[in-house]
Amino acid sequence: MDYFFTEEQEMIRDLCRQIAEERIKPVRAELDEKEQFPHEIIKALAQADLFQIIIPEEYGGLGGGCLENCIAVEELSKACCGVSTSYAASFLGAYPILLFGSEAQKEKYLPLIGSGEQLCAFALTESASGSDAGSIATEAKKDGDSYVLNGSKQWITNGGEAGVYTVIAITDRSKGARGATAFIVEAGDPGFSVGKKEIKLGIRASATAELIFKDCRIPADRVLGKQGLGFVVAMRTLDKSRPGVGAQAVGLAQGALDEAAAFARVRKQFGKPIITFQAVAHMLADMAIETEAARALVYATARYIDSGAKDFSKVSAIAKVFPTDMAMRTATNAVQVLGGHGYMRDYPVEKMMRDAKILQIYEGTNQIQRNVIGQELNKEYGRGK
């Protein structure tokens, strides 16, 4: 299928495909097995300017949008979602600065993130605050020219690897949804430390860690937007980033389909390749149908967002839910097509199946996405009545 990419978009796709083939595929099983952060690959992505994709040109970036991001993430995810998660999480952390940062903040941080010199991370989730983002406990108190942060964040992607963190903390509990504020925290800030690195089912090449703030003092000019805007910053960021998770899902599903179809052509039973059996062929056909449908949805949504659309929470949620549920099904079926081989670590599909699960969970569970879609439907159909 031709999605009529620009020359620049094709360059991004081809370059990511090359890096995925040459740098990621040969080491993905080892990174997964050892739960090793892909420092070498991140360096190659940085040298290839891939962290510049969404950074505006005035800060040394390439000025791309959501679609360019999705194209890169999809290609990397075909090879390894652990790597693509580390990559995409840097953009997730950068979006608050991109969307709400002051000129000085953008000048300071965007070139660092774009060059890949520093990874970025986004910190909202806490141990007792997941889907209910309003219940976060981390507090920030104004004290003269600075804020003092206390609390901890849980399951933060790139935790311990990133140099720049965007952190949501409560500044005024009495104000409810307007009581949170977004801050930039740097790796070396006093009182900021990284807790234990989590051991995970999938995306094991990525680093997931706890962030601990103990009287962490940061200058007041690290506030993003203004005090009280924290939840707006978080929601706008997630609206922008969700199609990227959809793109991860499309890449993962395509990778799984590629493996399953190639295997079904060479695996012979009853004297014939198993792809010639309708039961297997139909499974592969369904995988192809759903993958292509999800891809078209992700690209269309990304293009819509890049067109300057204002209100895209619903489509952004749709572009996360369908592809990620689809990727889980597709990866599971890929294991099924490979049978006993698929269950073994000698083939990459069992890793894909383990990796797929997180896509339905992070950046807003698929249940929360359905809530968003449901609420928007309620609004839409309530209008004019």
Added chain:
Amino acid sequence: MKIAVCIKQVPDTANVKLDPETHTLKREGVESIVNPFDLFALEAALRIREQAGGEIVAITMGPPQAEAVIKEAIGYGVDEGLLLSDRAFAGADTWATTAALAKAIEGLGGVDLVVCGKQAVDGDTAQVGPGIAQRLGLPHVAFVKGFREIENRRLVVERQMDDGFDVVEMPLPGLITVVREVGEPRPPSLKGKMRAKKYAIPMKDAAQLGLEAGQVGLAGSFTQVVKVFAPSHGGERHRLEGPPEQTGAQVIDALVDNQVIMLGS
């Protein structure tokens, strides 16, 4: 530091086929690539620039379509390119090739270091790098696998040998040829590829290099490829059969008996 990197466009030998009649390469439909060893040369130059600063010029000699390798080099991040192209260059052996490349490097002015791949995968002579050094009167170290010290007037390099490596100090200006161990080529960069698309490649012919027709191409060559053929397989053949432990030992015995290898004491 001003660095010149010599690169060559070669047929992708991984996919090349021989004409069964003439034993020559079938060039039709075979993709052209940058000589793989020259990618290591580019990588070495990029690493030296990262450390010492300066600029890199990629030079190639070839037909007009060889501009593709210059564009590729720009994509990897070199600063400038130069294509040496002239009908008179055709049929050049390594002697005539070094004539053109040496003149081009001289013409750049102030080159501190010339980097070449150890050899090209089509001709496999490994003569062009050292030949350029000879013509320019530069010191050279072949088969460089790593760098110990990089300074503006001096390099300390590791030269790969069959039984280990030498550490060699060389003054600059000078020339090195590099092997695979010097470092895996980085991927091209998006900004580099975008620049490559628009980059107008400077071109020079024999006259612009100040060379006479008799100094270049076939006319300027001491050697000429008269015939390419596949060697016939002669000699005795033995076939060993059995479990690998047994046949393996038999192979070793045969190699020792025929003095192909010697076992250490």
